[in-house]
Amino acid sequence: MVDADRQGQDHARHHADPHPHHGGYRGWVRPGGRRGRWLEPFLLRLVADGEAHGGALIAGLNDLCLAPDGVDVGMAYRTLRELEADGLVESAWVMEDGPPRRTYRLTRAGRAALNEWIGVMHERARLIEAFLDGTDRLGWRAGG
Numbered sequence: 682m683v684d685a686d687r688q689g690q691d692h693a694r695h696h697a698d699p700h701p702h703h704g705g706y707r708g709w710v711r712p713g714g715r716r717g718r719w720l721e722p723f724l725l726r727l728v729a730d731g732e733a734h735g736g737a738l739i740a741g742l743n744d745l746c747l748a749p750d751g752v753d754v755g756m757a758y759r760t761l762r763e764l765e766a767d768g769l770v771e772s773a774w775v776m777e778d779g780p781p782r783r784t785y786r787l788t789r790a791g792r793a794a795l796n797e798w799i800g801v802m803h804e805r806a807r808l809i810e811a812f813l814d815g816t817d818r819l820g821w822r823a824g825g
Contacts, residue, residue, distance in 0.1 A: 720760045722798035734782035769794050
């Protein structure tokens with residue numbers, strides 16, 4: 682029994698997180714269940730900049746060039762509705778110059794979710810850097 686305990690401790694020590702600054706995220710993981718890809722973290726990040734209406738958020742996504750032909754507007758609005766249903770953002774109709782617009786703002790839970798995404802993105806950046814460093818050592822370049 683002592684050998685099994687020692688093996689378990691050795692296994693745990695061997696697989697301890699060598700990157701504690703990544704907040705425990707290892708690999709290409711993401712928090713949450715339904716939403717994936719890049720819309721959720723980038724929408725949360727853009728809403729964290731301050732209250733914004735959907736059109737401005739979509740313009741912000743397009744400025745980042747997340748999709749070669751522009752962000753799917755329907756998918757962006759669906760993601761915003763899901764974020765709101767999950768309590769990560771709140772929205773309110775604002776009547777200013779022009780037509781009414783739904784304005785979004787980050788909630789406390791949204792800030793926590795964004796913080797999780799920051800850890801995930803740091804880990805993804807580490808993996809991408811490791812990949813590119815390896816290809817650089819081989820002398821490979823994109824398109825070549």
